[in-house]
Amino acid sequence: MSYKIPESVLVVIHTPDLQVLLLERADRPGFWQSVTGSLDTPDEPVALTAAREVAEETGIVAADHQLADWQHAIDYEIYPQWRHRYAPGVTRNTEHWFGLRVAQPVPVTLAPREHLQWQWLPWREAAARCFSSSNAEAVLQLGWRVQGLHTACGAGS
Numbered sequence: 001m002s003y004k005i006p007e008s009v010l011v012v013i014h015t016p017d018l019q020v021l022l023l024e025r026a027d028r029p030g031f032w033q034s035v036t037g038s039l040d041t042p043d044e045p046v047a048l049t050a051a052r053e054v055a056e057e058t059g060i061v062a063a064d065h066q067l068a069d070w071q072h073a074i075d076y077e078i079y080p081q082w083r084h085r086y087a088p089g090v091t092r093n094t095e096h097w098f099g100l101r102v103a104q105p106v107p108v109t110l111a112p113r114e115h116l117q118w119q120w121l122p123w124r125e126a127a128a129r130c131f132s133s134s135n136a137e138a139v140l141q142l143g144w145r146v147q148g149l150h151t152a153c154g155a156g157s
Contacts, residue, residue: 003087004038006078009050011035011067011098012138013060018146019105020126020139023057023115028081031131034138036095050098058118059109066101070145073097074134097138099145 012034013021025031037053039046047069051062073096078086086093105120121129127139 003090004085005040005042006038006086006090006093007042007046008036008038008093008095009046009053009098010095010135010138011050011054011100012142013054013058013100013102014123014142014146015102015104015120016146018123018142019120020123020142021058021105021108021118021120022126022129023108023110024117026112026114026116028131029116032129033132033135034130035100036135038093046096047098050096050100054100057111057114060100060102060106062100065103068099068101070097070099070141076134095134097141099142101146 020034022032022034025033035050035053035057037049037057039049040052047067050069051067054060054062054067073094075092075094078091078093083091108118110116110118123139123142127136130136130139
């Protein structure tokens with residue numbers, strides 16, 4: 001068995017007016033998230049991972065839009081239900097955050113083994129729908145990253 005590398009990306013796909021794409025996990029119905037995925041090899045550039053995961057999970061070609069490395073990474077504890085995917089003893093993951101700006105909500109082609117459905121939501125509503133608090137925080141950061149609003153840590157207009 002090959003184990004997942006405990007380094008990954010999270011890509012918040014959004015429009016200029018801050019509509020955010022969320023995907024419902026196939027292995028956990030009701031769990032909504034942005035695009036996420038692990039590096040394929042330890043030396044894979046994280047921007048390449050981000051573009052690859054976007055294409056695999058949504059059919060969207062990142063090069064046709066504006067992919068931005070947010071230069072932000074978090075370290076978090078891997079949820080117990082997913083630890084079996086990693087080498088024995090691995091309990092933490094480093095996640096690099098990206099934004100992908102598309103001109104307008106675009107249709108999505110899901111990877112059926114990974115996701116059940118997709119939806120575009122206003123950013124605050126999308127943040128509230130995310131099952132992961134770190135994913136919710138990434139979506140909330142759109143306000144200050146894109147429009148200069150003060151939204152970090154849930155504050156803002």
